[in-house]
Amino acid sequence: QKEVEQDPGPLSVPEGAIVSLNCTYSNSAFQYFMWYRQYSRKGPELLMYTYSSGNKEDGRFTAQVDKSSKYISLFIRDSQPSDSATYLCAMSAPGYGGATNKLIFGTGTLLAVQP
Amino acid sequence: EAQVTQNPRYLITVTGKKLTVTCSQNMNHEYMSWYRQDPGLGLRQIYYSMNVEVTDKGDVPEGYKVSRKEKRNFPLILESPSPNQTSLYFCASSLSTSGGGETQYFGPGTRLLVL
Numbered sequence: 189q190k191e192v193e194q195d196p197g198p199l200s201v202p203e204g205a206i207v208s209l210n211c212t213y214s215n216s217a218f219q220y221f222m223w224y225r226q227y228s229r230k231g232p233e234l235l236m237y238t239y240s241s242g243n244k245e246d247g248r249f250t251a252q253v254d255k256s257s258k259y260i261s262l263f264i265r266d267s268q269p270s271d272s273a274t275y276l277c278a279m280s281a282p283g284y285g286g287a288t289n290k291l292i293f294g295t296g297t298l299l300a301v302q303p
Numbered sequence: 304e305a306q307v308t309q310n311p312r313y314l315i316t317v318t319g320k321k322l323t324v325t326c327s328q329n330m331n332h333e334y335m336s337w338y339r340q341d342p343g344l345g346l347r348q349i350y351y352s353m354n355v356e357v358t359d360k361g362d363v364p365e366g367y368k369v370s371r372k373e374k375r376n377f378p379l380i381l382e383s384p385s386p387n388q389t390s391l392y393f394c395a396s397s398l399s400t401s402g403g404g405e406t407q408y409f410g411p412g413t414r415l416l417v418l
Binding site for chain 1: 351395
């Protein structure tokens with residue numbers, strides 16, 4: 189079983205739709221939860237960061253962490269064609285794997301927002 | 304401009320011909336890391352470095368070498384490339400190595416094809 193599971197998609201939605209992206213994980217030690225966005229032919233860039241449980245909102249993006257269910261989500265409101273990208277969840281824990289900055293990534297979900 | 308640069312961006316080579324992919328960051332970051340990205344497997348860590356002259360293996364280190372002689376540079380060396388090393392490679396860096404959850408900044412990627 190992978191430590192982090194993510195539906196690979198692809199996910200295709202019309203412009204203006206609400207998008208929900210999800211990851212589940214198995215390691216209860218994870219404390220830091222991130223969403224990276226990766227455009228085609230580019231490196232991943234950090235989109236949202238959450239420590240421990242709860243919600244965090246940034247414009248049209250909301251990140252949710254439910255540690256009791258080991259489940260994290262990213263919601264995109266009023267989706268735009270410019271949101272078309274691969275979204276990667278990532279998580280880490282202090283000292284995990286002997287390296288404090290070790291990130292465990294999901295496989296990524298490919299999102300296409302149709303105009 | 305703060306950035307992580309990689310060279311070359313694209314490389315086609317033959318089995319057994321040694322190659323080096325360079326990585327450089329201009330943010331004075333302590334932590335640097337190499338990942339490979341493959342379909343269905345996501346991003347997997349190859350090697351990482353906590354500081355100058357301090358490197359360690361990630362999850363998939365076989366067939367790769369690294370060095371960290373200067374803080375800004377972290378080259379990836381394939382001594383004898385094989386076709387199973389055909390992949391998309393990313394270098395990443397972050398400010399410090401403490402606590403976990405540090406934002407990692409990714410380079411633009413190097414697409415390698417080994418024939």
